Amino acid sequence: MRHERVAAGVPAGGITIPNKVLDLAGTDSVEVVWRNELGGLTFRCHGERGARYIKWQPSVGLSPAERADVDLVIEAEKLRWAGQFVAVPRVVDYGEVDGAAWLVTEAIDAIPAVDLRWHGKAEVVVRAIATGLRRFHDALPVHSCPYRGTWVGASELVPEPERLVVCHGDPCVPNTLLNSGGGFSAHVDLSRLGIADRWADLAIATYSISWEVNFGRSYDDLFFSTYGVEPDMTRIQFYRELWDRD
Known part of the structure; x- marks a missing residue:
């Protein structure tokens, strides 16, 4: 999913902070930091309880497929x-409340791969993203994963069993966090997590890097x-074309 970085501020860019988000934040400071293409917002809160993130996603006007793509209740389960x-x-x-869903998570002591400090250090970020996805695919157990990936069975490119892994589902650059030294730290935004062809992740991760x-x-x-x-150009092309149509 495409995301837009929003300048910090309360509110920012003409964005009004929903009352529920203010209730969840309590006395913490609140700033909006991300906005997605389906009207969802991510807020960073900081106070005595430390740093937290609050996702807010209205569902009004979204199609069933779009709602599924940003279902924060399911994302909480997957996390x-x-x-x-x-x-x-x-x-x-x-x-969920009043036609919108919310998700509160603890902040991880890490730096998004899109942070300005990594400008001019693309190779560092690329290695971190690749390392993170390899760990993700190797660590998550396919046999006990209760979630099916979005693109399994989407075409004649049915993956062989050895290609199946638990995919992130939205491995774009903003969804990888790095440590201060530039190494991989963690992943965020797991609403699309599920069993799928590993090339669904690899094709889109590399595609996103090039944007x-x-x-x-x-x-x-x-x-x-x-x-x-080794690159599988047939699957890379297929999943990138599918992403562009999604």
């Missing part, structure tokens, strides 16, 4: 399941060598 095996934000609370909003050129060779796989 709790995945958190048994890999580094993801810890769920604090979640729920102008991120690093503006392909780093496929570095990514795939770091991940430890």
